Amino acid sequence: MDIILPVEDGRRASYRLIGRPVEAVAGARFPRIAYAAAHVVADPLAMSDPWSKPVVDWDRTMAFRHHLWRLGFRIAEAMDTSQRGMGFDWSSARELIRRSIVEARTVEGADLASGAGTDHLEVRAGLTLDDIIAAYEEQFGFIEGEGGKAIMMASRALAATARSADDYAKVYDRVLSQASGKVILHWLGDMFDPALKGYWGADNFENALDTVVAIIERHAHKVEGIKISLLDADKEVALRNRLPDGVVMFTGDDFNYPELIAGDGHRHSHALLGIFDAIAPVANSALARLAAGDRAGYDALMAPTVPLSRKIFEAPTEYYKAGIVFMAWLNGHQDHFTMVGGMQSARGICHYAEVFRLADQAGLLADPDLAVSRMKSLCAVAGI
Secondary structure: EEEEEEEOOOOOEEOOOOOOOOOOOOOOOOOEEEEEEEEEOOOHHHHHHHHHOOOOOOOHHHHHHHHHOOOOOOOOOOOOOHHHHEEEEEEHHHHHHHHHHHHHOOOOOOOEEEEEEOOOOOOOOOOOOHHHHHHHHHHHHHHHOOOOOOEEEOOOHHHOOOOOOOHHHHHHHHHHHOOOOOOOEEEEEEEEEEOOOOHHHHOOHHHHHHHHHHHHHHHOOOOOEEEEEEOOOOHHHHOOOOOOOEEEEEEEEOOOHHHHOOOOOOOOEEEOOOHHHHHHHHHHHHHHHHOOOHHEEEEEEOOHHHHHHHHOOOOOHHHHHHHHHHHHHHHHOOOOOOOOOHHHHOOHHHHHHHHHHHHHHHOOOOOHHHHHHHHHHHHHHHOO
8 A cells, every 4th residue: 555755855766565454462461660641632512712711522532541541551540641741731631531531430350540739829930849749739639639630840930940959858848748549640751741840849850859868768659650851861760779669660661662671680660651652562572572571563563663762752752642643543442633722733744754653663553544645635624
């Protein structure tokens, strides 16, 4: 099957599909905790202004979560993959969390953790640490009040207000000491959100590492684990090696996840990944191979997903959500390629064409005929 696609130099070239869809393993048991950070499906027919308050297709959004649960994944809800802070506000996230917790209760073995942040707080002059603590408390209170588990997201307000590592310690110490259950921390790098530059009160990794390790050590009984999203395997391993017993590492490295999940024979990372939204069937099959002791089979399945993930998460990395939703549309999980805030426009047609090629090569086009048809329609809109 052939399709004409654009290439970066402005030419058009014929591409022949070569991949076969990888079959997921029904009932697979994973050797690692595996959270997929899930996207939301917009409702384009209900939008009068795509840049105004988001309008969500709740049926399709929940159906995608059932897709991930069927494949054995836990879900990280209302995270940056759902466009938190990029068109998806706290009031919408609150409804998403509420619905997802209710839906999870209908699925045997379903697991869910939800992002608690400070994104309903206006970043302004005069903001205090107590204001930030109160904002975290409000979101934690809602999630825990609904019976959910919280992921403590990085705070733009804290990054703008804090003047030292001690300020971060004050906020995290207060919030963690009050949490009713175990919490997952999230260290999100500024490549994902430029407003988080200098997080933990340091411009260098070593000082930031010391701060976050000290916070975790003081609250080890309250911290389930930490997700680190710095796109640097060495930095993740450095943190992983310093975690107290009983606190786990969740890789958020969408560039180097296969090796970090597999581990070095002594330590390994669990996973909380946005890319799992897009590669769930292959990741399911690969993790099943790893559980069976077949490292070579795991590597063979995971390796082709890495170029795809690196393309989706290329700079400017914060727009990776467009590639995630594009994959869901290609694979029939939604009938349109429209995103909250019109974010599908954040990437160009050459980017999407390369994602299409790499998805094919990774065995991630579930229905090649459908995917080709949809890719052709997108190219036609772009004048190709």
